[in-house]
Amino acid sequence: MTLFIRHTSASLTIQENADPTVLDDLMTALDRLAPENAGWRHDTEGPDDMPAHIKTMLTGSSLHIPVLNAELTLGTWQAIYLIEHRTRPHRREIVLQFLGSTG
Amino acid sequence: MTLFIRHTSASLTIQENADPTVLDDLMTALDRLAPENAGWRHDTEGPDDMPAHIKTMLTGSSLHIPVLNAELTLGTWQAIYLIEHRTRPHRREIVLQFLGSTG
């Protein structure tokens, strides 16, 4: 199954589904890799805009997870996350595509 | 549809298709994440070679974009980019694969 996000400032990732501090740390890591106020030229939409594009590029717009016996083959600790990289909430659209046989 | 780039120093990404300063800033961000002359061991092909491999690893070799009614489901602001990470132009090959039914 493919998940595809139709935006350039929000992204999809697979990460740990248990300890919420992992998610906090992942956001901290992305903030360090793509900080605000780092001399970006593109800033008309605010200081969070360009970092959001960079974070999307680094994490990706699509996921592909094989399906076996009608279930995603996610590992025990894997969960699917949509990461909103803008400061204010946005409405986001994801396309889900199933390819293969249902037999 | 899948796009796959057959190289290790150029990559594919989906990013904003409007303001060209976004692309400039994305390249700046990659330069900061994978700088030249940062003590890389692999430098026989020049200082831009190892950063190009790192940038390729961080951005990715393939894209998967669902097709609906014979059109890519790209969002309003999404465009497909091939990023050349070497300083000098190279000839690059991309494989396009369409999977599914045309009915």
Place this chain on the structure above:
Amino acid sequence: MTLFIRHTSASLTIQENADPTVLDDLMTALDRLAPENAGWRHDTEGPDDMPAHIKTMLTGSSLHIPVLNAELTLGTWQAIYLIEHRTRPHRREIVLQFLGSTG
């Protein structure tokens, strides 16, 4: 063909298959992007745990490589790598999925 790794602290990437110093440098680059002892909140499993999650997020959990005439369309210098991001070896599971026609 899709490869999917069922873990959140190991990942898949396509990179150069020749000079082993490229792989060394890629690991160095990831260590610099996701250093240990950088104030991560999630550290119950040791200092290498949170960096492993970050590196997995940055490099990715799946690869998709088109097949043509029963062969992967990998370029001359491309090889598939499973990157173990934890310090101690772990047993890892990958799901391989082939979609398409064999005719």
